[in-house]
Amino acid sequence: MDPSGSNSRMQPPAETLARHGISPTAQRIRIADVMLARPQHLSADQVLAAVNASAQPVSKATVYNTLNLFCRKGLLREVIVDPARVFYDSTPEPHHHFYDIDTGELQDIPADEVAFSRLPPLPEGTDTDSVEVVIRVRSR
Amino acid sequence: MDPSGSNSRMQPPAETLARHGISPTAQRIRIADVMLARPQHLSADQVLAAVNASAQPVSKATVYNTLNLFCRKGLLREVIVDPARVFYDSTPEPHHHFYDIDTGELQDIPADEVAFSRLPPLPEGTDTDSVEVVIRVRSR
DNA sequence: CTGTGTGCAAAGCTTTTGCACTACT
DNA sequence: AGTAGTGCAAAAGCTTTGCACACAG
Numbered sequence: 001m002d003p004s005g006s007n008s009r010m011q012p013p014a015e016t017l018a019r020h021g022i023s024p025t026a027q028r029i030r031i032a033d034v035m036l037a038r039p040q041h042l043s044a045d046q047v048l049a050a051v052n053a054s055a056q057p058v059s060k061a062t063v064y065n066t067l068n069l070f071c072r073k074g075l076l077r078e079v080i081v082d083p084a085r086v087f088y089d090s091t092p093e094p095h096h097h098f099y100d101i102d103t104g105e106l107q108d109i110p111a112d113e114v115a116f117s118r119l120p121p122l123p124e125g126t127d128t129d130s131v132e133v134v135i136r137v138r139s140r
Numbered sequence: 141m142d143p144s145g146s147n148s149r150m151q152p153p154a155e156t157l158a159r160h161g162i163s164p165t166a167q168r169i170r171i172a173d174v175m176l177a178r179p180q181h182l183s184a185d186q187v188l189a190a191v192n193a194s195a196q197p198v199s200k201a202t203v204y205n206t207l208n209l210f211c212r213k214g215l216l217r218e219v220i221v222d223p224a225r226v227f228y229d230s231t232p233e234p235h236h237h238f239y240d241i242d243t244g245e246l247q248d249i250p251a252d253e254v255a256f257s258r259l260p261p262l263p264e265g266t267d268t269d270s271v272e273v274v275i276r277v278r279s280r
Numbered sequence: 281c282t283g284t285g286t287g288c289a290a291a292g293c294t295t296t297t298g299c300a301c302t303a304c305t
Numbered sequence: 306a307g308t309a310g311t312g313c314a315a316a317a318g319c320t321t322t323g324c325a326c327a328c329a330g
Contacts, residue, residue: 114259163309200313
């Protein structure tokens, strides 16, 4: 584990932000409160709704800017499985996902529940950034 | 292999369309010509440009409608790796992808070059639709 | 005072939709 | 005639950008 970098330790958001080199403004803390409360996957829209329900409103632009900032700083991860919108994942460590194509729900798969017995060689002149498995499922 | 369903057999596009239950109109054949010429990954925009360069133009709406139709009919597959746009993959059989996050290039990984020694159980009440691996790489 | 962050509205993109026109059956 | 497919433009998302204001150092 990495006791310094994880959000799963449930530290005050302001500290988490500071530790990632992000100046903790009121809006950022409110957004961090929503996103980092627990492992979850939210679209920008859902974050906007949640933030504006529980406290003073934050503008749409600020939500987008802040989520992108958090991703750049390694606090969140983008999950691209739905052409219509990006999901932001509060678990920045590498892991995989179930995606329910009927409900649109996204579910984590811990990294250690997937193992490869075979992987292809990388294309010439490239380095791995990430290996992500998406298991698309339908509700029965 | 599946000698009846694949586009890699390089049959006349009209026949391929008919075999998939798609009435072969002029525009659809032109779009199929572009997409099915060889294994490739094109965005709707690239298809539009290619079609309109090589022959009489096809409208943007028709390109989108046709690509979606081809996907529904199992002739193409959507690849969702870039938040900005959908790629259409001329290889409808299950396989995996390299995605170069610097150049935006997408490259096929044949299904048999990836094997799992461990996979998680599916969530309650769901069936697998697909298992897709995306290896994100950076150009060195 | 200077610089960073925020808010709002407008713009930008990709993709979808509505409706009239065309072309086969 | 009737049905399916096409084209065009407009609409509908989601996301980004520009600029003025607020706030902190």
